[in-house]
Amino acid sequence: MARIVVVTSGKGGVGKTTTSAALAAGLAKAGYKTVVVDFDVGLRNLDLIMGCERRVVYDFVNVINGEANLNQALIRDKRVEGLEILPASQTRDKDALTFEGVQSVLEGLAENHDYIICDSPAGIERGAHLAMYFADDAIVVTNPEVSSVRDSDRVLGLLASKTRRAEQGDAPVAEHLVVTRYAPSRVGKGEMLSVEDICEILSIELLGVVPESNAVLNASNAGVPVILEDGTDAGQAYDDLVARYLGEARPQRFLNEKKGLLGRIFKG
Amino acid sequence: MGFLDYFRSQQKKRTASMAKDRLQVIVARERSHRDGPDYLPALQSDILEVIRRYIEVEDDAVRIQVEREGDCEVLELNVTLPEES
Numbered sequence: 086m087a088r089i090v091v092v093t094s095g096k097g098g099v100g101k102t103t104t105s106a107a108l109a110a111g112l113a114k115a116g117y118k119t120v121v122v123d124f125d126v127g128l129r130n131l132d133l134i135m136g137c138e139r140r141v142v143y144d145f146v147n148v149i150n151g152e153a154n155l156n157q158a159l160i161r162d163k164r165v166e167g168l169e170i171l172p173a174s175q176t177r178d179k180d181a182l183t184f185e186g187v188q189s190v191l192e193g194l195a196e197n198h199d200y201i202i203c204d205s206p207a208g209i210e211r212g213a214h215l216a217m218y219f220a221d222d223a224i225v226v227t228n229p230e231v232s233s234v235r236d237s238d239r240v241l242g243l244l245a246s247k248t249r250r251a252e253q254g255d256a257p258v259a260e261h262l263v264v265t266r267y268a269p270s271r272v273g274k275g276e277m278l279s280v281e282d283i284c285e286i287l288s289i290e291l292l293g294v295v296p297e298s299n300a301v302l303n304a305s306n307a308g309v310p311v312i313l314e315d316g317t318d319a320g321q322a323y324d325d326l327v328a329r330y331l332g333e334a335r336p337q338r339f340l341n342e343k344k345g346l347l348g349r350i351f352k353g
Numbered sequence: 354m355g356f357l358d359y360f361r362s363q364q365k366k367r368t369a370s371m372a373k374d375r376l377q378v379i380v381a382r383e384r385s386h387r388d389g390p391d392y393l394p395a396l397q398s399d400i401l402e403v404i405r406r407y408i409e410v411e412d413d414a415v416r417i418q419v420e421r422e423g424d425c426e427v428l429e430l431n432v433t434l435p436e437e438s
Contacts, residue, residue, distance in 0.1 A: 231372050238380045242387045275367030282373045286380055 087195035091220040095236030097207030100265035105204035110310035111327030113168035117199035123173035124216035125206035136308025146174035149186030229278040261292035269342040293326030
């Protein structure tokens with residue numbers, strides 16, 4: 086039975102696609118058959134982040150409309166065994182994703198995958214709703230910034246009411262917080278919300294913290310999920326996060342800034 | 354706390370704590386509306402309009418929420434009147 090995971094946030098630009106790509110690549114690296122699905126119809130971007138934009142022939146909407154089958158539309162990742170991508174369509178028709186269509190595609194994917202990662206579009210419109218509707222788990226991506234935290238709270242409300250699990254009275258969608266673009270030095274100066282503050286406001290369990298890092302832009306420039314860049318801080322943060330998601334206990338490594346000699350003397 | 358922090362803290366207000374305080378207020382308010390019926394925001398602004406025919410009150414003077422107590426639902430309405438000056 087496949088587990089369906091939605092990566093969501095409400096606000097745009099906080100790192101949903103980066104997190105989806107890293108999570109999917111990490112799960113596949115750990116030996117699970119994983120597919121990552123781009124729900125952002127009209128604004129396809131997961132393909133670029135995964136580095137497979139030139140291999141897109143058919144997309145999610147083609148499969149829904151019966152113009153292609155799943156095997157024709159799925160793109161197999163060349164770096165990680167067991168990782169596949171289902172790209173979004175670039176159509177401007179915002180009704181292209183239908184409830185029944187999404188349901189049947191997810192059922193088809195569930196037959197031969199362990200994890201289905203749904204990369205939600207920003208906002209709370211149809212695409213975002215359908216991305217979360219069938220989810221078992223939710224990864225809520227938040228920046229340490231007021232508008233992002235507020236939007237995340239809104240999304241948590243929707244996860245608790247507008248999902249299949251909520252409507253059928255099943256166990257609720259398991260919610261996990263991922264804080265990205267975290268700058269411990271600014272938190273130390275009282276200029277940025279701390280992870281503790283965010284967890285307290287949202288009352289949700291923390292899965293991982295990804296530090297503000299040059300590695301994220303570098304990886305997206307190259308079309309490589311940042312988790313595959315093992316030498317980088319963001320790559321390691323995502324690696325820890327995936328391990329924790331799979332049940333391993335790993336300490337948070339990026340909550341404090343690395344202090345130089347001078348910093349140690351002056352800050353004690 | 355290092356001795357440099359002493360000078361830093363004198364320079365400007367810590368904005369992170371402002372962010373936290375503001376978020377706690379707005380999130381609590383939005384959550385209280387979330388579980389209620391869809392007409393609550395409209396009802397709230399109508400009530401505010403009626404009150405304003407008689408007294409000048411702030412935009413956030415009317416607080417409205419639905420509490421569930423067993424089988425019944427209680428509509429709770431709080432109106433903050435301005436202080437007499």
